[in-house]
Each structure stands twice: as C-alpha cells, then as structure tokens.
Amino acid sequence: MSSSTKTLLELRGRSVAGLETCIEVPSLKLLLDVGSCSRSAVNHRRVLISHGHLDHIGAIAQHAARRSLLGMEEGEYFVPSEIASQVEALFNAAGALDGQVIPRRIVPLSPGRDEPLGKRRTLRPFRTFHRVPSQGYTVWETRSRLRAEFRGMPGEELGALRRRGVEVAEAHEVPLLSFTGDTRVEVLEQTPELQQTECLVIEASFLDERVPVAQARDMGHIHLDELVDRHELLPKTDVVLSHFSSRYTTEEVTLLLKRKLPAERFAQARAL
Ligand SMILES: [Zn+2]
Numbered sequence: 357m358s359s360s361t362k363t364l365l366e367l368r369g370r371s372v373a374g375l376e377t378c379i380e381v382p383s384l385k386l387l388l389d390v391g392s393c394s395r396s397a398v399n400h401r402r403v404l405i406s407h408g409h410l411d412h413i414g415a416i417a418q419h420a421a422r423r424s425l426l427g428m429e430e431g432e433y434f435v436p437s438e439i440a441s442q443v444e445a446l447f448n449a450a451g452a453l454d455g456q457v458i459p460r461r462i463v464p465l466s467p468g469r470d471e472p473l474g475k476r477r478t479l480r481p482f483r484t485f486h487r488v489p490s491q492g493y494t495v496w497e498t499r500s501r502l503r504a505e506f507r508g509m510p511g512e513e514l515g516a517l518r519r520r521g522v523e524v525a526e527a528h529e530v531p532l533l534s535f536t537g538d539t540r541v542e543v544l545e546q547t548p549e550l551q552q553t554e555c556l557v558i559e560a561s562f563l564d565e566r567v568p569v570a571q572a573r574d575m576g577h578i579h580l581d582e583l584v585d586r587h588e589l590l591p592k593t594d595v596v597l598s599h600f601s602s603r604y605t606t607e608e609v610t611l612l613l614k615r616k617l618p619a620e621r622f623a624q625a626r627a628l
Pocket residue numbers: 372373374377409411412538599
C-alpha cells in the first residue's frame with residue numbers, strides 16, 4: 357500500500373477487533389492501548405487507553421507489573437475519567453492476586469483537559485462514539501514559524517530585523533499523531549484536527565457485506581464503506597487503518613482496501 361518515500365511514523369504492534377490492540381510508537385515513547393503486552397511494549401512508560409473493553413485494556417496490570425519486575429519506573433496510564441476508579445480497582449484486584457502493590461500512575465483525562473508530555477508536546481483527548489465511555493487522543497507539538505508578514509523575506513533582512521529586536525517568529529501547534537480507538541465514524545465530522553494530523557490511526561473494523569454498515573454502527577464501530585464515503589475528511593498525509601475483524605485474512609484486507617478505496621487513498625494508506 358503506502359509507497360511514499362517520506363519517512364512515516366514508526367508503529368509496531370497489533371490491533372484485531374475483539375482480540376487485542378497494543379501499538380507502540382517508539383519515536384514518541386507511547387503505547388496506544390494495552391490489550392496485550394509484548395516484551396517490547398513494556399519499554400513504553402506512557403500508555404494511552406481509549407476505553408475499557410478488554411481487547412484494549414486487558415494487559416494493563418501485566419504491563420505495570422512487568423515494568424516493576426524489571427526495575428523500571430512506574431507506568432503512566434492515561435484513561436477516560438469515567439473509568440479511572442474502575443481501573444484503580446482492577447489494579448487493586450490484580451495486586452491482591454499477585455501478592456504485591458503494583459506500582460502505577462493512573463491519570464484521568466477527558467476532552468478539554470490537556471496533559472503536557474515534555475519536548476513541547478501536549479496530549480489532548482477528543483470525544484469518540486462507542487458503546488462504553490471512550491476517547492481518542494492527539495499528540496500536539498508546538499513549533500516555531502515565521503509570522504505571515506515576514507514569509508518570503510530574504511534571510512539578511514530577517515537577521516537585521518531580529519537584531520533590532522523585532523519578533524519575526526510565532527509559535528503554532530501541529531497535530532503529530534491522532535489515535536481514535538474504537539468509535540463510530542462521526543468522529544471524523546466532529547474532530548477537525550483529524551484532517552490535519554500527520555498520522556491518523558483509525559479503526560475500520562468491518563470491510564465488506566459480511567457485516568453491513570448498520571450492524572457495524574450498532575456495535576459502535578466503523579465500516580470501510582463509511583470511510584470511503586468520507587475519504588475527503590481523512591488527512592492527506594498518513595492514514596493507518598486498524599482493528600480489522602479477525603474474520604478477514606491479511607490478503608483479504610489488502611484486496612478489499614484496494615478494491616474500495618480511491619486509488620490515491622489506497623496508495624497512502626497503511627494497515628495494522
Ligand atoms: Zn476493540
């Protein structure tokens with residue numbers, strides 16, 4: 357699929373509907389959900405939890421306990437505020453079974469509440485539309501750019517202005533990565549930043565008539581046909597489709613994406 361020569365954000369892991377979602381983002385040192393926990397997933401201290409379904413959160417205590425066993429700093433788990441107390445209870449039960457207090461830091465977040473990540477980056481949740489409390493996340497980066505009135509000005513003149521104390525640059529925020537978790541498709545209409553984000557990881561649980569659109573919506577998921585209808589709302593940069601139902605083989609996924617997506621969209625899509 358993606359044949360772009362531009363370096364894409366490295367993503368590692370798996371996302372299969374109902375089974376497991378756990379995606380590593382090494383350059384941002386983040387884990388997107390922790391429905392399973394590989395040896396390398398343990399290295400990522402910060403985990404963004406989209407919702408409480410077990411294929412997304414089932415290995416949270418294991419992740420934290422393994423970090424503790426390996427002498428690593430306690431994991432940080434960003435969770436929708438509505439489920440924070442249940443996640444605490446889950447940790448307490450897991451710790452009681454395991455005969456230890458499992459070190460962890462649970463950070464309740466909700467849309468409108470930002471969390472600084474350091475390195476001029478900010479984590480900002482957005483609303484998603486699933487069967488249980490849920491949210492997606494965008495990582496924003498603050499960058500510097502020339503103010504509009506100075507763009508195109510030769511470097512010498514800019515240098516002279518700077519020496520005179522003129523502020524020629526301004527800060528602006530760029531969305532680096534957006535992760536939807538499980539959701540209905542209206543997340544695209546409701547979240548304008550998803551069109552601008554440099555990398556969009558979005559679910560597409562169902563791909564053909566074996567599960568029709570109405571049924572996908574009932575279950576709180578996206579059908580590929582809905583994305584095809586709204587492909588102009590997808591970013592032009594990097595779209596990672598994920599969370600396919602296990603009924604589709606890898607070959608079927610590629611075939612169905614190729615058949616249904618407009619050619620230029622297929623060329624820029626990735627499947628996880
Ligand atoms: Zn799921």
